[in-house]
Amino acid sequence: MARKKKKVPEINASSMADISFLLLIFFLVTTTMDTDSGITRRLPPPVENPDMDVKVKERNILNVMINKYDKLMVNGKPCDITELKDKTRDFITPKPNDEKAPEVEVKEIEMIGNFMTNKGVVSLKNDRGTSYMMYIAVQNELAKAFNELREEVAMTYFKQHYADITDKDKIDAVNKAVPVRISEAEPEEIK
Amino acid sequence: MAKFRKGGQKEVPAISTGSMPDIIFMLIFFFMVTTSMRETTLKVKMKLPEATEVQKLEKKSLVSFIYIGPPTNAKLYGTEARLQLNDSYARIEDIIPFIEQERLDRAEADRPLLTTSLKIHEEVRMGLVTDVKQELRKCGAFRINYSTRKGGN
Numbered sequence: 001m002a003r004k005k006k007k008v009p010e011i012n013a014s015s016m017a018d019i020s021f022l023l024l025i026f027f028l029v030t031t032t033m034d035t036d037s038g039i040t041r042r043l044p045p046p047v048e049n050p051d052m053d054v055k056v057k058e059r060n061i062l063n064v065m066i067n068k069y070d071k072l073m074v075n076g077k078p079c080d081i082t083e084l085k086d087k088t089r090d091f092i093t094p095k096p097n098d099e100k101a102p103e104v105e106v107k108e109i110e111m112i113g114n115f116m117t118n119k120g121v122v123s124l125k126n127d128r129g130t131s132y133m134m135y136i137a138v139q140n141e142l143a144k145a146f147n148e149l150r151e152e153v154a155m156t157y158f159k160q161h162y163a164d165i166t167d168k169d170k171i172d173a174v175n176k177a178v179p180v181r182i183s184e185a186e187p188e189e190i191k
Numbered sequence: 192m193a194k195f196r197k198g199g200q201k202e203v204p205a206i207s208t209g210s211m212p213d214i215i216f217m218l219i220f221f222f223m224v225t226t227s228m229r230e231t232t233l234k235v236k237m238k239l240p241e242a243t244e245v246q247k248l249e250k251k252s253l254v255s256f257i258y259i260g261p262p263t264n265a266k267l268y269g270t271e272a273r274l275q276l277n278d279s280y281a282r283i284e285d286i287i288p289f290i291e292q293e294r295l296d297r298a299e300a301d302r303p304l305l306t307t308s309l310k311i312h313e314e315v316r317m318g319l320v321t322d323v324k325q326e327l328r329k330c331g332a333f334r335i336n337y338s339t340r341k342g343g344n
Contacts, residue, residue, distance in 0.1 A: 017208070020215040027222035036248040036308060038338040043328050128318030132311050135320070136240040136337055143244035 039139050047186070060102045062091045062122045066138060068129025081137055088145035092178070094118045111173040112157050121181045142182055150178045235260035235275050240313040242339035253304050254336075255293040257286070259319060260312030272315045274323070286326040306334040 064084070065073040072079045074087055094116045095101040102120030109115050122142055126135055147162065154162040154174050165171050235258050248254055258275040262268035274281050276289045294302050307327060311320060327335065 013212070016212040017215060020212050020219055024215055024219050024222065027219060027226055031222050031226040036251070036254065036336075036338060037245040037341060038248065038308065038336045039242055039244065040246050040248075040306075040334070040336045043324060043333045043335055045331075045333065046328050126317050126321075128316060128321065130317040131313070132315045132317060132320055133240045133313035135317055136242055136313070136339060139337065140242040140244050140339075143242075147244055 039136070039143055041139070041182070044183070056121060057103070059100055060120050062088065062120060064122060064124045064138065064142075066124075066126045066130045066134055068127040070131055070134040072138065081141060084138065084141040085144050085148075088122060088142055089148060091120055091122070092118050092145060092149055092181075107176070109173050109176050111169060112153075112177055115153075115177045117177060117179070121183050123183050123185060125185045139182075143180075146178060146180045150174050153177050231256070231258075231275075231278055233258065233275070234263055234278075234280060235273055236263055236312055237310060238313055239310065239338055239340045241342045242337075243341070245339055245341050246336075248306065248308060248336055250304070253297065253301055254306050254308050255290070256308050256310055257289075257323060258310045259315050259323065260310075261314070272312065272319055274319070283322050283326055286323060287330045290327070290330045290332050304334075305332065306336055307332050308336045308338050310338045 063073075063075050067073070072081055072084065074084065079087065091102065094104045096104045096116060102118050104116050105119055106114055107117050124138070124142070151162045154160055154165060154170075157173075158165060158170055160170075162174060165174070237258065237260055259272055260275075261270050262273050262280075268280075274283065274285075276285060281289070290307070294305060297305060309320070309323070324335070327333070
């Protein structure tokens with residue numbers, strides 16, 4: 001007598017859609033699409049000896065000040081935020097023959113070779129009453145200037161957009177060629 | 192010869208719903224991957240300023256957050272900007288213990304990579320922000336990220 005094969009009862013899959021709908025709604029509700037992004041900066045270590053001022057030549061400094069009315073001053077002259085990027089860009093571009101521009105230094109950088117780097121420092125000062133929005137706007141403009149220069153270096157040496165480079169050594173090389181030198185002063189009152 | 196069929200009510204074929212679960216599952220996976228659950232309840236208003244030159248924060252597990260903004264419940268707490276750490280309001284002096292605790296929570300190898308994300312409402316005055324930055328400098332949390340929205344000009 002041949003034994004009859006027992007049939008495995010089929011699982012009813014019609015409620016699958018309901019279950020997955022439930023899960024879908026759960027994730028829809030709990031999801032927050034905010035990817036955390038922002039402007040990354042490095043704070044300087046605390047000053048150990050406050051009396052010891054580091055002397056930097058005047059030509060190497062771009063003074064950016066923001067007062068409590070959110071007004072901007074660059075190297076002693078009032079300035080609009082729309083001009084800030086070009087001014088910074090102009091300042092950080094190496095110009096070896098210009099007496100007034102910041103000093104340049106030829107450095108050997110891996111993968112690039114001898115590269116002329118700028119010794120200029122952007123000094124950023126703000127008042128306690130400055131709004132955070134203005135501060136970020138200024139930081140953004142400064143970052144824009146540095147990124148533009150990095151883009152230029154990346155294009156000439158690696159024929160690639162700076163944002164598209166995936167090779168870590170190449171990124172390091174460009175970052176070394178165009179270091180972000182923004183110095184934030186110890187807090188003090190600005191008139 | 193071809194004939195034109197007259198009348199003869201054509202039935203609209205029923206749409207097969209068999210692939211529905213697959214579609215929904217696809218959507219679920221999408222949301223599961225992109226979702227990030229908020230761990231802390233915000234007690235301060237949070238409208239981040241806009242910026243264009245933003246970098247993404249990588250390694251979410253190595254980020255600790257500091258929130259600054261005017262309290263959501265203005266009747267109870269006023270409109271003066273407050274600091275929030277974890278789930279409660281805090282004072283400036285609480286930052287150093289907070290960072291120490293955050294460090295202890297991470298593996299030792301990861302500790303130098305810890306980034307502090309500053310989530311600050313755009314109308315906050317820089318005085319408070321500067322104080323926070325000074326505290327962070329004191330306890331050696333040098334890597335910071337000013338959290339912003341992408342967009343703007």
